[in-house]
Amino acid sequence: xxxGGRKEYFPRDDASMHRASGxxxxxxxxxxxxxxxxxxxxxxxxxxxSSFFFVEMLTSVPGVLTPATSVTLLGxxxxxxxxxxxxxxxxxxxDGAMLGRHIIHxxxxxxxxxxxxxxxxxxxxxxxxxVVRESAAMGQRLIGQDPxxx
Numbered sequence: 001x002x003x004g005g006r007k008e009y010f011p012r013d014d015a016s017m018h019r020a021s022g023x024x025x026x027x028x029x030x031x032x033x034x035x036x037x038x039x040x041x042x043x044x045x046x047x048x049x050s051s052f053f054f055v056e057m058l059t060s061v062p063g064v065l066t067p068a069t070s071v072t073l074l075g076x077x078x079x080x081x082x083x084x085x086x087x088x089x090x091x092x093x094x095d096g097a098m099l100g101r102h103i104i105h106x107x108x109x110x111x112x113x114x115x116x117x118x119x120x121x122x123x124x125x126x127x128x129x130x131v132v133r134e135s136a137a138m139g140q141r142l143i144g145q146d147p148x149x150x
Contacts, residue, residue: 002143008105012088014056016055017054018054019022019102020054021049022048022049022050022051022052022053025050025052025053025054026044026045026047026049026052029047029052029140030045031043032143032144054065057082057083058080058082059080059081059082059087059135059136059139059148060078060079060080060081060132061131061148061149062079062115062125062129062132062133062148064125064142065078065121067114067118068114068117068118068121069093069113069114069117070113070114070117071117072099072117072121074092074095074096074124075088075089075091075095075096076088076092077090077129078095078124078128079091079124079125079129079131079132081131081132081135081136082135082136082139082143082145083111083135084135084136084138084139084142084143084145085134085138087131087135091127091128092117093129094127095120095124098120098123099120099124102116102117102119102120131146132148136148
């Protein structure tokens with residue numbers, strides 16, 4: 001189907017994708033990868049149709065966090081994204097390392113807990129939400145992911 005001048009492979013409602021058979025999903029995969037290099041585009045057609053199933057992936061929408069007082073988030077809990085860039089686990093490890101550096105300041109008496117958490121969250125949201133947007137943009141190009149709101 002053509003929507004807005006762009007070829008769409010997915011029905012507009014998730015319920016119909018959940019009901020699709022393995023054969024239908026295999027055909028969708030073949031169509032999506034048709035323009036890819038031969039080594040990649042040939043893979044779905046060679047697969048067992050019963051191995052195709054719908055997987056729903058969600059992306060967080062970047063926003064502004066409420067100032068932290070004693071609890072914070074890291075990794076997918078705050079910046080979940082589709083795997084199109086393959087950077088989610090790396091970001092979670094980066095978050096943990098940076099959070100640890102900020103918590104050391106609390107242990108050394110150089111910062112209060114809320115101050116350390118807010119410093120961490122300010123840094124983390126700058127780099128992580130940029131990666132979420134990059135991943136979503138790649139997902140739009142490669143797998144038909146819906147765009148993120150501005």
